[in-house]
Amino acid sequence: MTLTVWTYDWVPEGPRGYVRDLRLRWALEEAELAYEVRSTPFENRGPDHLRRQPFGQAPFLSDGDITMFESGACLLHIAARSERLMPSDPAGAAETLQWVIAALNSIEMVTVPWWFLSLSGDTENGLAGWARQRLAHVEAVLQERDWLAASRFTVADLLMADVLRVPKLRSFAASPTLEAYVERVCDRPAFRKAHADQIAHFEAADRARRKT
Amino acid sequence: MTLTVWTYDWVPEGPRGYVRDLRLRWALEEAELAYEVRSTPFENRGPDHLRRQPFGQAPFLSDGDITMFESGACLLHIAARSERLMPSDPAGAAETLQWVIAALNSIEMVTVPWWFLSLSGDTENGLAGWARQRLAHVEAVLQERDWLAASRFTVADLLMADVLRVPKLRSFAASPTLEAYVERVCDRPAFRKAHADQIAHFEAADRARRKT
Structure with missing residues (x-):
């Protein structure tokens, strides 16, 4: 195939x-x-x-x-x-799945529309407070560990790092923790x-x- | 368990x-x-x-x-x-999965922030055009068939109908096709x-x- x-x-x-x-x-x-x-x-x-x-x-x-x-x-x-992308044990698979969906539906659901509104130049638009709050929650998680799920790189990190690496969002987040995470994940060959x-x-x- | x-x-x-x-x-x-x-x-x-x-x-x-x-x-x-929720054959499972993610990342990603901005009373906010466009795409699909995937009810319909049944969004969409879809899915026992x-x-x- x-x-x-x-x-x-x-x-x-x-x-x-x-x-x-x-x-x-x-x-x-x-x-x-x-x-x-x-x-x-x-x-x-x-x-x-x-x-x-x-x-x-x-x-x-x-x-x-x-x-x-x-x-x-x-x-x-x-x-x-x-x-390599998703552990096959049920607990590891569930943890990876939840973070894949979190990247799509808890982070991107706020950061992509925030980015869209900011195209007009206004990064402090009506979604800025909500975006900041969601980013702070991910930041708190990544202050405690290097990878989102299963104590190692998974497809959840691939997706979350791709969501977070958008330049305008990185400046907006201004978070050394998120910055180090994006650098770590995107440094992969x-x-x-x-x-x-x-x-x-x-x-x-x-x-x-x-x-x- | x-x-x-x-x-x-x-x-x-x-x-x-x-x-x-x-x-x-x-x-x-x-x-x-x-x-x-x-x-x-x-x-x-x-x-x-x-x-x-x-x-x-x-x-x-x-x-x-x-x-x-x-x-x-x-x-x-x-x-x-x-x-009952997800066909076990690979093609049916893939089709169901793609529509679950579409509900979360193509529809909710626009409609939830649109709803959030409309709390101020302005339904014609900065996301209205984009929301209308995304809803029109789902509408076009549901004009051709009753269920999103596998020619029958799946978890993709459960999620999409839950996303679309929000009252403010229904008035905004003003779509007989989407309305009939929400009614059909939410009429289930x-x-x-x-x-x-x-x-x-x-x-x-x-x-x-x-x-x-």
């Missing part, structure tokens, strides 16, 4: 290094699973795109006959194949390879565009 | 019928799994609460020695035990029992308070 990560054929400079196919590449590198990367048009996302990703976004994953969207769901699907591969993918798209 | 849903010992009138222990009660009723409900103080949530739920919220779940938080994670943990049980739990707390 071939694992295929689908991402855009091109994106502007801004989101490069942050498009969420990076989460999938990173997880697959950690798990040492073979995969390929294929492209779907960034512009003119039509019915064919919406059939595979009903919100008109990327990435999505194919695994043999299965195609799935939502980076969080794809991560859990990949993690089920690899002890699998992150560095996934990041470099994504940048190279979009740079190749620039070169192809210039030729046409 | 006893499954225990932990929720607050009391909440004000406003959130009654919406506290997220309802999601867990509902799933356990659908799965016909035995469970008990226990209380944790709503007021004065101290270190003991934060040790079990680092964001200071409810619910959390205990399953024998395992304690986990995040209603989305608890739902996936419960669903893994019941074909398991929802009605879970809802009635939560209301009764908090009403019993009122009576206990009046006695002291």
Whole structure:
């Protein structure tokens, strides 16, 4: 069964290094699973795109006959194949799962809309107090330990670090604890390879565009 | 192994019928799994609460020695035990998982902060356009089919309907398709029992308070 990560054929400079196919590449590198990367048009996302990703976004994953969207769901699907990403013992699996969902639904649910509102320049927008509170709760946890679950790196750290590494959010949080956590998790060779591969993918798209 | 849903010992009138222990009660009723409900103080949530739920919220779940938080994670943990909530075939499981995550990270990630900002009275706040767009995508999917995944009720419908049934959001969406979906999913006996049980739990707390 071939694992295929689908991402855009091109994106502007801004989101490069942050498009969420990076989460999938990173997880697959950690798990040492073979995969390929294929492209779907960034512009003119039509019915064919919406059939595979009903919100008109990327990435999505194919695994043999299965195609799935939502980076969080794809991560859990990949993690089920690899002890490196998710412990197989029930307690470790439950702890990892809860922190994956916390990254998506307790942190990103506040920090992404905060970021969206701050695009206007106002980082002290109507979600700032709530975002600060949520970040403080994660900070308190990470003051006590290096990894979120199972006393070692898991897919929960992969996702939480990806959520927290957004530059504007890092300045806003101004937390040495969160900063050290992001640095520690993103210093992994699998992150560095996934990041470099994504940048190279979009740079190749620039070169192809210039030729046409 | 006893499954225990932990929720607050009391909440004000406003959130009654919406506290997220309802999601867990509902799933356990659908799965016909035995469970008990226990209380944790709503007021004065101290270190003991934060040790079990680092964001200071409810619910959390205990399953024998395992304690986990995040209603989305608890739902996936419960669903893994019941074909009624999550198909066991890989394609059906992947489809259900992606829609569980979509409810948490594509819909709630926009609608909950929209709701939070609208507490000031401004439903046309800075997140309104984005919320409308996300709801339109789900609406388009539900115009084509009755259930999100696997051509039948799953835990993805349980969660998505719980996300969409918030009164203020229903008025804002003003969508006959989403309205019919919420009605259809919430007409299930398991929802009605879970809802009635939560209301009764908090009403019993009122009576206990009046006695002291």
